[in-house]
Each structure stands twice: as structure tokens, then as C-alpha cells.
Amino acid sequence: MMDREVGKASSQAEQDPMERMSRAMLRARVLEDKLASLYRAGRIVGGVYLGRGQEGLSAAGGVALRKGDVLAPLIRDMAGRLGFGEPLVDAVRAYLGSKLGPMKGRDGNIHRGDLSRGILPMISHLGAMVSATAGVLLAKRMKKEKGFVGLTSAGDGATSTGSFHEGLNVAAVEKLPLVVVVADNGYAYSTPNDRQFACTDLLDRAKGYGVEGHGVDGTDPEACWEVVGRAVQRAREGAGPQLVVGRLLRLCGHGEHDDGLYIDKKMKSSDRGRDCMEVLRDQMKARGLGQNWDRWEKEAQEEVEGAVKKVAEEPLPDPFEEDWRATAMVGAAEAVQKG
Amino acid sequence: MSVTYLDAIRAAQEKALQNDPSVFIYGQDVGKFGGAFKATKNLAEKFPGRVIDSPISEDAMVGLAVGAAMEGMRPVVEMQFADFSTVGLNQMLNHAATTYWRTGKPCPMVLRLPSGGTPGSGPFHSQSMEAIYAHYPGLVVMTPATVEDAYSMLLEAIAMPDPVVFCEHKLLYYHLKAKSLPAEAVPAFKAHVARPGRDVTCVAYSAMVHEALAAAEELAGEGYEAEVVDLRTVKPLDTDTILASVARTGRLLAVGESWPWGGVSAEVVSRVASEGFELLDAPPRRLNAKDTPIPYHPNLWSAHRPTAVRIAEALREVLRY
Ligand SMILES: Cc1ncc(C[n+]2csc(CCOP(=O)(O)OP(=O)(O)O)c2C)c(N)n1
Ligand SMILES: [Mg+2]
Numbered sequence: 001m002m003d004r005e006v007g008k009a010s011s012q013a014e015q016d017p018m019e020r021m022s023r024a025m026l027r028a029r030v031l032e033d034k035l036a037s038l039y040r041a042g043r044i045v046g047g048v049y050l051g052r053g054q055e056g057l058s059a060a061g062g063v064a065l066r067k068g069d070v071l072a073p074l075i076r077d078m079a080g081r082l083g084f085g086e087p088l089v090d091a092v093r094a095y096l097g098s099k100l101g102p103m104k105g106r107d108g109n110i111h112r113g114d115l116s117r118g119i120l121p122m123i124s125h126l127g128a129m130v131s132a133t134a135g136v137l138l139a140k141r142m143k144k145e146k147g148f149v150g151l152t153s154a155g156d157g158a159t160s161t162g163s164f165h166e167g168l169n170v171a172a173v174e175k176l177p178l179v180v181v182v183a184d185n186g187y188a189y190s191t192p193n194d195r196q197f198a199c200t201d202l203l204d205r206a207k208g209y210g211v212e213g214h215g216v217d218g219t220d221p222e223a224c225w226e227v228v229g230r231a232v233q234r235a236r237e238g239a240g241p242q243l244v245v246g247r248l249l250r251l252c253g254h255g256e257h258d259d260g261l262y263i264d265k266k267m268k269s270s271d272r273g274r275d276c277m278e279v280l281r282d283q284m285k286a287r288g289l290g291q292n293w294d295r296w297e298k299e300a301q302e303e304v305e306g307a308v309k310k311v312a313e314e315p316l317p318d319p320f321e322e323d324w325r326a327t328a329m330v331g332a333a334e335a336v337q338k339g
Numbered sequence: 340m341s342v343t344y345l346d347a348i349r350a351a352q353e354k355a356l357q358n359d360p361s362v363f364i365y366g367q368d369v370g371k372f373g374g375a376f377k378a379t380k381n382l383a384e385k386f387p388g389r390v391i392d393s394p395i396s397e398d399a400m401v402g403l404a405v406g407a408a409m410e411g412m413r414p415v416v417e418m419q420f421a422d423f424s425t426v427g428l429n430q431m432l433n434h435a436a437t438t439y440w441r442t443g444k445p446c447p448m449v450l451r452l453p454s455g456g457t458p459g460s461g462p463f464h465s466q467s468m469e470a471i472y473a474h475y476p477g478l479v480v481m482t483p484a485t486v487e488d489a490y491s492m493l494l495e496a497i498a499m500p501d502p503v504v505f506c507e508h509k510l511l512y513y514h515l516k517a518k519s520l521p522a523e524a525v526p527a528f529k530a531h532v533a534r535p536g537r538d539v540t541c542v543a544y545s546a547m548v549h550e551a552l553a554a555a556e557e558l559a560g561e562g563y564e565a566e567v568v569d570l571r572t573v574k575p576l577d578t579d580t581i582l583a584s585v586a587r588t589g590r591l592l593a594v595g596e597s598w599p600w601g602g603v604s605a606e607v608v609s610r611v612a613s614e615g616f617e618l619l620d621a622p623p624r625r626l627n628a629k630d631t632p633i634p635y636h637p638n639l640w641s642a643h644r645p646t647a648v649r650i651a652e653a654l655r656e657v658l659r660y
Contacts, residue, residue, distance in 0.1 A: 113442065138406070327479065329501055
């Protein structure tokens with residue numbers, strides 16, 4: 001089983017980034033297909049939100065980061081998480097509620113994170129992670145760390161929140177090395193772009209914030225790698241916050257409870273509705289790596305099956321053993337428990 | 340020489356900046372200007388790069404502090420007025436307050452709230468927000484009433500591993516004075532008997548402690564000894580000290596400057612009623628502000644909030660039962 005740890009980033013960096021993209025995307029797709037079937041089988045506690053069709057844009061961010069960087073993923077970022085080095089088994093643990101998971105059953109699914117690996121556990125409130133990521137970066141700068149980058153993502157809908165605006169603005173004021181990747185998939189749940197904002201292109205907003213903007217076809221993984229990779233590089237070089245807007249579609253419902261029938265059929269059959277996995281497979285074949293692709297896919301399947309099997313035997317959270325204290329206070333803990 | 344409540348808050352921040360390189364201050368106009376109330380006066384010059392002006396973005400101010408705290412810093416965020424912290428509520432209630440529970444990692448930060456009414460401040464520069472924050476698990480909420488507590492409790496708040504909401508009362512900023520800063524401190528989570536008495540317990544916090552003390556003085560002239568308990572910290576609530584006082588007096592009035600629906604005074608009455616019912620010789624009572632927005636004109640404002648006169652009246656009623 002290949003747990004790709006953040007700590008192995010230096011050896012990873014020598015790998016072809018498109019190979020790392022391919023592996024992260026394949027592992028994400030295979031895992032999410034598995035999660036969808038576990039959801040239908042009633043084996044998952046809570047909702048399942050997938051990144052189907054958005055793996056390329058997401059993976060590019062994760063792969064472009066390295067140890068010491070920080071990732072604040074959102075709901076469609078399985079590929080980015082795996083590309084950055086989140087252990088796949090931890091993702092499975094979060095969905096199946098294993099006590100050994102990073103959130104120990106106190107929180108689950110997409111809300112998982114691991115601060116020791118530089119992965120912030122998202123809160124649900126859209127836009128909130130932008131300023132929090134900026135805060136991590138400000139702290140790193142105050143601690144005199146060098147060469148670090150933070151990356152967070154958002155949907156087209158999340159860009160309408162005050163929180164998103166405040167966060168990007170403050171990052172720009174502080175000239176922080178923050179990359180914000182907006183996955184414009186045309187819809188926020190069922191709400192289309194024209195009910196979400198009145199500008200023609202979200203990328204135009206970069207100018208208003210005083211940050212560099214980058215547009216990309218989110219269905220083209222090679223282009224995603226190039227553009228997101230460049231944005232991360234610019235942030236690392238000290239060029240301040242970077243706004244990336246990738247256009248694509250989500251090729252699934254908002255969550256697995258939703259059939260997504262409101263998505264415009266014409267849009268679906270256009271280039272915007274291409275499946276980035278197929279595009280990437282062709283791109284890899286064109287490089288003469290078709291056989292590797294098949295092998296990586298098989299390895300991903302084995303890894304996912306192995307992880308699900310392993311986690312199914314792990315302990316679940318126990319209310320009698322749980323430490324029901326919401327504050328960290330040592331000494332005064334008892335007083336706090338009394339509330 | 341004497342120190343004001345505001346001097347104490349400034350001095351505590353200076354000491355924290357001196358002692359701990361992970362402390363920094365973030366807020367609107369806190370840098371060179373020294374803050375709207377001058378609570379950070381001269382600190383930016385003394386600690387370059389660590390007293391930082393923020394944009395008018397309360398959500399991002401708190402969000403940024405959460406991220407910095409996760410990364411090992413100890414941010415102290417100044418809200419210009421407690422009332423504007425509503426715009427940052429989401430980051431405080433859903434992000435700061437849930438971090439330790441969700442991740443097992445601490446989120447040490449302080450949110451300073453210039454709170455409470457002053458004459459002429461009106462509906463949006465007068466609020467007391469402690470009840471809203473105290474309702475959410477994961478936060479500590481402090482409401483110091485004295486110069487000594489403003490100093491020692493703020494130092495303790497900054498040193499704590501948890502997010503602390505520090506409610507400073509604006510009415511006390513300039514007028515409340517002590518001879519010097521305290522050398523020793525009562526732990527922040529202990530309530531304090533501010534005036535002993537045998538006949539009735541008056542539980543108060545923040546500026547209301549002083550109104551309660553004045554009311555107790557008035558009653559003393561009538562032969563009643565009211566005991567005033569200063570909560571100091573409202574979350575966690577020191578129920579033991581409250582119950583011990585009611586055990587002595589058998590009667591309770593809980594006073595709060597904020598609104599009557601729910602809140603700290605309701606929590607105090609509820610705990611005494613359920614955990615100390617047999618100690619009571621009279622129904623426990625509450626006194627709060629009126630259930631309207633906080634008025635602008637001093638004539639209205641002084642009738643809106645509990646004052647020494649109204650507290651004394653309420654105490655007499657509890658005593659008469
Ligand atoms: C502040 C806030 N309001 C509402 C929601 C509920 N919600 C969750 S996802 C979502 C749609 C998000 O759309 P978008 O940002 O475009 O991301 P996408 O789902 O398309 O990836 C909504 C409304 C939320 N999580 N946070
Ligand atoms: Mg969307």
C-alpha cells in the first residue's frame with residue numbers, strides 16, 4: 001500500500017508532476033466511486049460530496065504544494081488532498097467514522113484535516129477557510145519561516161460570501177503567499193451562475209483585489225498543472241496572493257443524495273462537460289505512458305479495497321470513553337466541564 | 340500614581356508581548372494610532388511588526404487569528420466595539436470554538452470586546468455580548484469588574500490554550516482606578532465575594548458589580564447586609580461560590596446589564612433553583628436591561644439598564660418576601 005506521506009515530498013518532487021497528478025486523480029476517482037457505493041449501501045454516516053470531474057484542478061493544487069506548505073481543501077478536493085499527501089486510509093476512516101481517524105468520530109467526511117500535516121479541517125461555512133489560511137501564513141511569516149505557500153479552494157457560489165471577500169482582501173493587504181483556486185462549475189447546489197453574481201468572469205475580480213489572476217480550462221489536467229503550478233510558484237516567489245479560476249462541471253450531484261438534473265444539458269455535452277480523467281488518460285497515452293496508467297489504476301483499486309477492509313475492522317467512537325470537554329484547559333478542566 | 344482599568348488592559352498586553360514572542364495584536368487602528376480607546380498606545384513602536392492594523396473585516400480578523408493560533412501563535416484581536424463582533428461571530432463560534440474539540444489541538448487566542456453601555460452610545464456601541472459567546476461550547480468568557488482583574492485576567496486569558504472572549508466594560512475604562520497593578524492574582528475562574536453580607540446575595544459581573552456595591556451600601560443604611568458576588572468569569576461559571584453565598588443568605592438576586600431573555604443572570608438563577616432549592620427562603624430573582632435596543636439619550640439609557648437604585652429596589656423586594 002502506498003501511503004504518500006507529506007514527508008516524502010522531496011523524492012516526490014523528482015517525479016514527473018503529470019505522473020503525480022495521474023496517481024492522485026486515479027486514487028481519488030476510485031476512492032470516491034467506492035464511497036458512492038458504500039453510501040448507497042448505507043454504510044456511511046452522514047453525507048457524501050464528491051469531486052467527480054474536478055479532480056484535475058484539485059490535484060494540481062495538492063501536487064504543487066510541498067512539505068511545510070498548507071492546504072485548506074473544500075468539499076471537492078479528494079484529489080488535491082491525496083496529491084498533497086493525506087493518507088488515503090484517513091479519508092476512509094473519516095467517512096466510516098473510525099475512532100483512529102484524524103477526527104476520531106467527532107467530525108467526519110469532508111470536514112477532516114490534520115494540522116500536523118498542514119491540512120486544515122474545513123468548517124462548513126463557505127468562505128471561512130480563506131482568512132484562516134491567511135492566518136496560518138501570517139503566523140509562518142512571523143515565525144520567520146521561508147518559502148511556504150498556502151492554498152485553499154472555493155466554488156463559484158462561495159465567492160459570493162462576505163467571508164471569501166474579506167479573506168482574499170486581507171491576504172492581499174498582507175501580501176501573503178496564498179493561492180485561492182476557484183472551481184467554477186457553473187452551479188452552487190442548484191443555483192446557476194446568473195443567480196450568483198452579475199460579472200461575466202470571476203477572474204475579473206483579481207484586479208479589484210490587487211492580486212494576480214489565472215484562468216484555466218478545468219477539464220484539461222495538463223493545463224491545470226501548468227496554471228496552478230505557476231500560481232503556486234508566483235506565490236512562493238513573493239508575488240502575493242494568486243486567484244485561479246478553473247471552468248469545469250461537476251459530473252455528479254451536489255451530494256450523493258442529489259441527481260443534479262438541473263445542470264444544463266447543453267453545458268453537459270459541451271467541452272466544459274468533459275471528464276478530466278479521460279482527457280488525462282489520453283494525454284498520458286500520447287506521452288507513451290498508457291501502460292503505466294492502467295497499472296496505476298489497478299494499484300489505486302487495490303489500495304482502496306485494502307483501506308476499506310482495514311478500516312471496517314477498526315474501533316468506532318465510544319460515548320462512554322469519550323472525553324466530553326470542548327476546551328483544552330489543563331488544571332481548570334474540571335471547572336470548564338461544569339460549564 | 341494610579342492606574343485605570345484601561346491602563347491595566349494596555350499594561351497586560353505590553354507584558355504579554357514582552358514575555359511571549361508568539362503574542363501579537365491585531366485590530367482596526369491598533370497600530371501607530373494606538374486603538375480607538377488607546378488600549379494599545381505606544382505598543383506598535385515598542386514591538387515592531389507585532390501590533391498590526393487590520394482592515395474593517397471582522398470575519399477575516401477572527402478567521403486570521405484562528406489560523407495563526409493553529410500555527411502556534413497567540414493572537415489578541417481587538418474589536419473596535421463589542422457590537423461589531425457580530426460580523427466575526429461565525430469564525431469565533433464555529434471555527435475558534437470547535438477547533439480543540441475537532442482536532443485535539445489548542446486554539447489559543449483572545450477576542451477583546453469593548454463592551455457595555457455609556458451615555459450617548461446608542462444601539463450599536465453599547466452591547467454586552469457575553470451570553471451569546473457563553474452559549475457556545477469551546478469558549479471561555481471573562482467579564483472583569485476591577486482594575487486588578489482587567490490586568491491579571493487578561494494575562495491569564497492570553498496564556499490559556501483556549502479561545503477567550505474578554506469583555507471589557509467601556510464605562511470602567513477611564514474612571515475606575517487602582518493604586519497599582521496587582522502583584523498576585525485570584526485565578527480567573529473563581530468568583531469573588533466583593534462585599535460580604537448575611538441577608539441577601541446579589542450576583543453581578545462587569546460594570547454591574549459597582550452598581551450592586553452601591554446598592555448594598557444603600558441597604559446597609561436600612562439595616563440589611565447584602566453580599567455581592569462578582570462572577571469575574573461567566574463561562575465557566577463558578578457555581579460553588581454562588582451556592583455557598585446563597586447558603587449563607589437564603590436569598591438571591593442576579594443582575595446583568597444585557598437583555599432579559601436568557602443570558603448569564605438566567606443561568607445563575609436556574610442553577611441556584613435546581614442545585615440549591617432547599618437553600619432558598621425566597622424565590623430567586625433577576626434584574627436585567629429592558630427588552631429593547633439600547634437607547635441613545637442618557638435619560639432613556641439610565642432607565643434602560645439596571646442601576647444602583649433599581650438594584651436596591653429589587654433587593655428590597657427579595658428581602659420582603
Ligand atoms: C455559508 C454557507 N451557506 C450555505 C451553505 C450550504 N452549502 C453547502 S455547499 C453549497 C453550494 C456551494 O456551491 P459552490 O461554492 O459553487 O461549490 P460547489 O458545490 O459547486 O463545488 C451550499 C449552498 C454552506 N455550506 N455555507
Ligand atoms: Mg459551484
